[in-house]
Amino acid sequence: MSKLLQVTGLSVTYDTSSGPVTAVDQVDLDVQSGEFVGIVGESGCGKSTLLFAIAQLLTPPASVAGGEVIFRGQNMVAMNAGELAPIRWRNMSVVMQSAMNALNPVKRIRAQYADAMKAHGIRSKIEIRQRSEEVLELVGIDRVHLNSFPHQLSGGMRQRAMIAMALLFTPELVIMDEPTSALDVVAQRSLMLQIKELQQQLGFAVIFVTHDMSLVSHFSDRLMVMYAAQEMEYGPTRQVFDSPAHPYSRGLLDAFPQIRGPRVPLQGIPGAPPNLTAMPPGCRFEPRCPLRFDACAVTQPALYQVADVQARCLLHDPDHRDKAELGRDR
Known part of the structure; x- marks a missing residue:
């Protein structure tokens, strides 16, 4: 597969009365042609902002x-509105969270499709x-x-x-x-x-x-786990689920009920995500992490390669990992 999208060091800020607040912090992401990439994380971690920045x-x-x-x-960051217009819908389209808000309530569906096609010269x-x-x-609609x-x-x-509107021009990226948040479980799966x-x-x-x-x-090929504006883990979905390399990924999975296997109690992640205006000086997950050690409170972890995934955790830094294990042995 060829690389269709390459996001490098993408950061997004919101201007506030007390200064800019970083909602997406130097995120890297790549998508291959025909690939399905999932992004998960708690509310406010920057998922939707990341999508809007990409588009x-x-x-x-x-x-x-x-x-x-x-x-x-x-x-696309360097392009103006006139340069972006031919790309949107024709090559890249967006399906918003709430269709009732995204669709024009006073226009019939056919009129909205017609507007999109006329904007691209049809x-x-x-x-x-x-x-x-x-x-x-x-x-599947008559x-x-x-x-x-x-x-x-x-x-x-x-x-x-x-979704039909997003496919009017058969774009390369959707x-x-x-898109399923407002639907019941049966409608979601369908x-x-x-x-x-x-x-x-x-x-x-x-x-x-x-x-x-x-x-x-069930549906994604690769998965990005976001927390507090950063990517915590990114790699093949199956590997993230079978062997999560970041404690936050493990926490999300422990809070997710398993259909098969022995019955185990669900475990939530204690505490709450940090305030984006006052980030912890070290690892952003450190205050909630069950595996934290002294260095986590003062050292910001990089993304480390762990098999086929990348994980932002000092447990994968040989120097810090050895010190953490030595401390536990004592």
Whole structure:
């Protein structure tokens, strides 16, 4: 697979009355053509902000403070609105968290699809109608609903209508920000199966943000775990689930019920994420980490290579790991 997206050192800040607050801190991410990448983490860790920065959809008070987003060989951070317009929807599309908020409530579905296609130079009414019918049927909705307003559709149908809109031009990358969060469990699984089927059928790549570990475990190829604006772990999904290299990843998995195997009590992660305006001087997870040692409180860990994954934990730094083990032996 060829590399479609390369994010390097991406940082996003929010301007506040007390100064800029970093919501995404030097995150690296790459996506191959046709790959499904999941991003998980607690609320407020920067997942959605990261997606909006990749798609260059940030609005004040948020702004990109540094880094690059190389998509199809072009740095989107350095592009202006006129240069970005032809890329959005045609090469890269976004499915928002709430379809009811993303769709225009006073326009029929067909009118919203037509607006998107006209913005990219398609003027033929016949072509617009045919493509609108095609994408709606791709996601399992009868074409008669092109005449519906968003409020006339169920939650699952609205989400599917948004996905259909994202596929109008068969883009190479579809970015999805918690598209299943407002759906029940049955509708979630049905929608995810359809997304995966469409991805395999059409060959587009997916970046998928969610709180649901079960979704990414079944559908993603690689997984990024975020915490307090940083990536804590990134690598093949199966390896992260089978052998998590970061204590935070392990904490998330311990709080997730297992369907198979012996019954074990669920364990939450004690405490709360740090205030973004007052980060701990060392590891950001240190105040909540069951494996912390003295160096964690004062040393900011880098990303260390552990087999096929990268993990931001001093336990994978040989010098600090040896000192931690020596301290425990005493």
